[in-house]
Amino acid sequence: MHQHRFVVQRLDAGRAKNPWPFAAVGVVLILGAIVLLKPAPVAAPTANATPVTFAQVKTVLEQRCYMCHGEAVQMKGIRLDNSAAVKANAQGVFQQVAVTRQMPMNNSTNITEEERQMIKRWFESGASVE
Ligand code: HEC
Incomplete structure (x- = not known):
C-alpha cells in the first residue's frame, strides 16, 4: 500500500518537471x-575551376573571328577586334x-571544342573585357 502510493507520486513528480530542457x-x-x-x-569540375581571362578570349577571337569581324571585313557590321566591341x-x-x-561560319577558322567552352565560361562568369 505504502509502496504503491510512492510510485504514483514519483510519476506525478516526473510529469510536472519543467519540459523546456527536453524541448x-x-x-x-x-x-x-x-x-x-x-x-x-x-566540387566544381576542374575545367571550370580556372577563370577565363579576357586575354585568352582575345586570342581565340583573333585566331578564329578577326578574319570576318575585324578591321578589313565586318560581317553583319560586327567587329570583334577591340574590347568595347x-x-x-x-x-x-x-x-x-x-x-x-x-560561328565561326562553317567553322572555316577551325575553332576547337576547348575554345568554345572557354568562350562559354568567359561569358557565364561575367564577360569581362578587362
Ligand atoms: C568566314 C567568316 C566568318 C568567321 C570566321 C566568323 N564569322 Fe561571325 N559572321 C559571319 C557572317 C557572314 C555573319 C552574318 C550571318 C547572318 O547574317 O546570318 C556573321 C555573324 C555573326 C554574329 C551575329 C549573328 C546574328 O545573327 O546576330 C556574331 C555574334 C558573330 N558572327 C560572331 C562570330 C564569332 C565570335 C566568330 C569567331 C569565333 C565569328 N563570328 C567568326 C562570318 C564569319
Missing part, C-alpha cells in the same frame, strides 16, 4: 540532423559560338 535537447538534435543531412558542396557583342558571341555554334 531544447530536441531542437539541438533537429539542428544537428539538418547539418548532417545538408549535402556536401559539389567585344563587350557590346558578348551575348551574341556566346550564342553563336557556344549555343547555336553557327
Whole structure:
C-alpha cells in the first residue's frame, strides 16, 4: 500500500518537471540532423575551376573571328577586334559560338571544342573585357 502510493507520486513528480530542457535537447538534435543531412558542396569540375581571362578570349577571337569581324571585313557590321566591341557583342558571341555554334561560319577558322567552352565560361562568369 505504502509502496504503491510512492510510485504514483514519483510519476506525478516526473510529469510536472519543467519540459523546456527536453524541448531544447530536441531542437539541438533537429539542428544537428539538418547539418548532417545538408549535402556536401559539389566540387566544381576542374575545367571550370580556372577563370577565363579576357586575354585568352582575345586570342581565340583573333585566331578564329578577326578574319570576318575585324578591321578589313565586318560581317553583319560586327567587329570583334577591340574590347568595347567585344563587350557590346558578348551575348551574341556566346550564342553563336557556344549555343547555336553557327560561328565561326562553317567553322572555316577551325575553332576547337576547348575554345568554345572557354568562350562559354568567359561569358557565364561575367564577360569581362578587362
Ligand atoms: C568566314 C567568316 C566568318 C568567321 C570566321 C566568323 N564569322 Fe561571325 N559572321 C559571319 C557572317 C557572314 C555573319 C552574318 C550571318 C547572318 O547574317 O546570318 C556573321 C555573324 C555573326 C554574329 C551575329 C549573328 C546574328 O545573327 O546576330 C556574331 C555574334 C558573330 N558572327 C560572331 C562570330 C564569332 C565570335 C566568330 C569567331 C569565333 C565569328 N563570328 C567568326 C562570318 C564569319
